[in-house]
Amino acid sequence: xxxxxxxxxxxxxxxxxxxxxxxxxxxxxxxxxxxxxxxxxxxxxxxxxxxxxxxxxxxxxxxxxxxxxxxxxxxxxxxxxxxxxxxxxxxxxxxxxxxxxxxxxxxxxxxxxxxxxxxxxxxxxxxxxxxxxxxxxxxxxxxxxxxxxxxxxxxxxxxxxxxxxxxxxxxxxxxxxxxxxxxxxxxxxxxxxxxxxxxxxxxxxxxxxxxxxxxxxxxxxxxxxxxxxxxxxxxxxxxxxxxxxxxxxxxxxxxxxxxxxxxxxxxxxxxxxxxxxxxxxxxxxxxxxxxxxxxxxxxxxxxxxxxxxxxxxxxxxxxxxxxxxxxxxxxxxxxxxxxxxxxxxxxxxxxxxxxxxxxxxx
DNA sequence: TCTGGGGTCCTTTATCGG
DNA sequence: TCTGCCGATAAAGGACCC
Numbered sequence: 421x422x423x424x425x426x427x428x429x430x431x432x433x434x435x436x437x438x439x440x441x442x443x444x445x446x447x448x449x450x451x452x453x454x455x456x457x458x459x460x461x462x463x464x465x466x467x468x469x470x471x472x473x474x475x476x477x478x479x480x481x482x483x484x485x486x487x488x489x490x491x492x493x494x495x496x497x498x499x500x501x502x503x504x505x506x507x508x509x510x511x512x513x514x515x516x517x518x519x520x521x522x523x524x525x526x527x528x529x530x531x532x533x534x535x536x537x538x539x540x541x542x543x544x545x546x547x548x549x550x551x552x553x554x555x556x557x558x559x560x561x562x563x564x565x566x567x568x569x570x571x572x573x574x575x576x577x578x579x580x581x582x583x584x585x586x587x588x589x590x591x592x593x594x595x596x597x598x599x600x601x602x603x604x605x606x607x608x609x610x611x612x613x614x615x616x617x618x619x620x621x622x623x624x625x626x627x628x629x630x631x632x633x634x635x636x637x638x639x640x641x642x643x644x645x646x647x648x649x650x651x652x653x654x655x656x657x658x659x660x661x662x663x664x665x666x667x668x669x670x671x672x673x674x675x676x677x678x679x680x681x682x683x684x685x686x687x688x689x690x691x692x693x694x695x696x697x698x699x700x701x702x703x704x705x706x707x708x709x710x711x712x713x714x715x716x717x718x719x720x721x722x723x724x725x726x727x728x729x730x731x732x733x734x735x736x737x738x739x740x741x742x743x744x745x746x747x748x749x750x751x752x753x754x755x756x757x758x759x760x761x762x763x764x765x766x767x768x769x770x771x772x773x774x775x776x777x778x779x780x781x782x
Numbered sequence: 783t784c785t786g787g788g789g790t791c792c793t794t795t796a797t798c799g800g
Numbered sequence: 801t802c803t804g805c806c807g808a809t810a811a812a813g814g815a816c817c818c
Contacts, residue, residue, distance in 0.1 A: 431818095452786065459786050461818090475816085477785050493786095520818050604816045637792070638815085661790075668786060703810090713785070719811060755787085789817080796811075 422538045424513075424526040425560045425568035426545065428505065431522035433464040435501050436491055447472070447488040454482040454490050457668050457752075461493050465577065498522075501553060508552040508765075512545050517654040523572075525565060525654055532720035535561065535584050542580055549690055564588060564650035569601055588648025593620030602642050607634060614624070618660055623644040658698065663688045664705070665754025671712050674750045680737045686756040687733035693759065700725035701758035706739035709753035718743045726761040732756065 428434065432450040437443050447467035452458010460481050471487040474566045481488065482621035502521040512518055526545070532538040542559045549557055559569025562583040570592060571581040583591045592600070599610045600619055607775055614633055623646040630639045644650065665686040673679055683706065694701060703718035718739035726732065736756045 455783095457783085457786075462787080475785080479784060523818075571783095602816070606815060662788095664788065666787060671783090704810080705811095717812065721810065753786090784807090790815105791817105792813105792815085793801105794811100794813080796809100798808085798810105 421563055421653075422527075422529040422532055422535065422561065423565065423568055424528050424538070424542050424545075424562075425562075425565070425572040426509065426524055426526060426557050427559075427572045427576075428522040428555055428557045429462050430462050431502075431555070432462040432493055435498055436494075437464065438501075438575055439497070439544050440527055443489060443491075447485050449478065449481055449485075449490050450479070450491065450493050452478050452492070454478040456670060461628065467640075481508060484504045493655050505549055505555060508548050508721065509545055511657055512548055513541065515654060515656070517656060527654055528561065535582060539580065539582050542582075546578070546580065548596065562591075564648060565647045565652050566601060566650040567591065567648050570595065570599055572600070588758065589620075589623060592646060592648055593618060593623065595619050596641075597622050597646070600645055602638075602643065602645060607638075607642065610634065619646040628676050661761060662757055662759035663690055663693045663697070663699075663701070663761070664755055664757030665693075666707060666753060666757075667754045668709070669751070672750040672752045673754075675743070676741075679740060679751065679754060683736045683752055683756055684729075684733040686754070687736050688729040690756050690758055691727060691729035691732055694727045694761075696765045697761075700727040701732075702726075702760035702762065703758060704735040704739070705757040705759065706736045706743065707753070707755040707757065708740065708743050708749070708751050710749045711752055713733075713752075716747060721760060723761070727764070735738075 433448050436450060447462040447470060449460055449467050449472060450462045451460040453532050458478045460472060460474055460476045460478060462474060467485060467488055472481045472484055498521055506516065506518060513526045513528060513531055515530050516524055518524040528538045528541055530539045538561050542561050545590060546557060546559060549555060556578045558576045558579045559566040560581050562568040562571050563585045566746060567583050567588045571583050574581045595618060597603050597611050597616060599617055610633055611622065622643060625643060630643055702725045703719055703721045705713065705717055707717045709715050720735055720739060
């Protein structure tokens with residue numbers, strides 16, 4: 421299996437630079453209001469020199485670079501560029517799994533016989549994308565997804581890294597465990613405390629050591645990945661399984677009526693998304709974030725799928741009331757989500773055989 | 783007045799029927 | 801009739817990703 425991971429370089433910022441070339445030579449931050457509660461979505465490479473990174477609060481970014489330009493994300497514009505990029509990629513490599521607007525996996529085995537040929541195909545993809553959109557991307561080529569993904573991140577921007585079969589473990593070994601997809605802040609900290617800093621050290625753990633550190637399926641999976649073992653193939657044509665809208669308020673809210681108003685507004689947006697995707701939903705979830713950043717959620721599942729804003733709103737408000745009874749307090753965020761999605765045309769069929777549920781049986 | 787919004791997947795716990 | 805166990809599944813939380 422020969423596959424590639426493609427990652428567009430500083431995608432949102434790169435698009436904004438194309439739309440307004442004046443931005444190109446300056447530190448640019450795409451994200452929220454630097455005087456509000458937003459975070460950085462993407463920073464261009466000038467801004468990164470000031471230590472600005474994705475997910476950093478915009479207030480912090482402003483502190484680090486007071487002359488940076490801040491712009492709000494324009495997702496519909498990025499979607500257009502993304503569409504153009506991926507149709508260009510498919511012109512060179514037909515089988516592609518998109519995992520985001522700005523990244524995805526390519527099946528190179530389909531168009532290249534060996535890793536030498538694969539490198540040439542990857543270069544052809546980079547050239548084609550640049551020609552069609554003026555955007556630059558980085559690519560990793562490897563026998564396994566996890567290795568290709570890590571490889572694509574090695575020589576940004578515009579880099580190409582090829583990891584040939586047999587060298588996967590050697591390639592990963594010196595890298596920090598945090599570089600491994602699936603190792604987030606929590607796992608990183610647990611490993612750090614135990615003195616495990618690199619992928620090589622994670623790969624060398626025996627079963628018992630691993631159990632103490634990262635129990636369950638997760639540990640085995642991450643150790644496999646650190647060894648370059650990853651049998652996942654490309655996933656083509658996956659369906660969405662949930663839809664949600666949430667919002668961090670400018671200031672924390674306590675007033676129940678105000679919160680209900682916000683939830684009703686979000687429920688209308690969720691219903692609109694549902695309608696556009698031709699789906700109905702059986703489960704409604706309300707999400708709350710308190711001032712201390714802790715998150716609570718309450719959900720309910722119906723026998724029959726729904727898609728109307730009023731029903732979603734009623735359920736969401738009831739769930740909010742329940743959550744606030746369990747734990748009162750000011751909220752910095754509230755959200756409404758639906759899951760258990762059912763295609764609208766299947767509604768009549770599904771309503772028939774839908775099994776009864778606990779709270780209904782009682 | 784640090785810390786978004788949209789998702790996915792996994793684990794644990796509660797609950798129910800048999 | 802009471803109790804315990806088992807398997808499903810819903811609910812809730814948590815980690816992670818872009």
